[in-house]
Amino acid sequence: QRRVHGVDGxxxxxxxxxxxxxxxxNPLQVIAVGDGANDLPMLEAAxxxxxxxxxxxxxxxAEHHLSQLGLHGVLYLIGxxxxxxxxxxxxxxxxxxxxxxxxxxLGHSGVFTH
Numbered sequence: 001q002r003r004v005h006g007v008d009g010x011x012x013x014x015x016x017x018x019x020x021x022x023x024x025x026n027p028l029q030v031i032a033v034g035d036g037a038n039d040l041p042m043l044e045a046a047x048x049x050x051x052x053x054x055x056x057x058x059x060x061x062a063e064h065h066l067s068q069l070g071l072h073g074v075l076y077l078i079g080x081x082x083x084x085x086x087x088x089x090x091x092x093x094x095x096x097x098x099x100x101x102x103x104x105x106l107g108h109s110g111v112f113t114h
Contacts, residue, residue: 012042033074034058050074 007015012034020027032039032046035054043049043062051062052071059065066073075085 009038009041012039013045016042016045031074031078033071048078050077 012032016030016032017027020030026047027045028047030046031048031050032042033050033052034040034043035052035058037055037057039051039054040058040061043051043058048064049062051058051065052074053067054062054065059067064077066077069076072085
């Protein structure tokens with residue numbers, strides 16, 4: 001996961017392409033999540049652009065938008081279930097005392113590659 005803050009819209013789109021190149025993937029394999037007008041170029045550059053609790057202009061321009069759920073809604077949108085999340089968390093954080101929140105780990109907006 002990479003997050004982009006304090007960069008203008010074109011810079012975010014450029015950074016998305018740089019991340020994709022560095023990771024050896026096509027930008028169409030990247031999911032971008034944003035909430036403001038400065039995120040529109042990044043959302044358009046990604047294979048899947050998601051407006052997240054976004055302003056009306058961004059929601060209208062984005063292919064998908066989430067306004068009811070947290071960032072875990074992105075996982076549901078791409079077909080990852082609660083069970084899948086729990087299995088990954090169990091492997092990553094085996095101690096039962098660790099209670100992780102998906103949104104706190106993913107952050108609020110940015111570019112996600114994996």
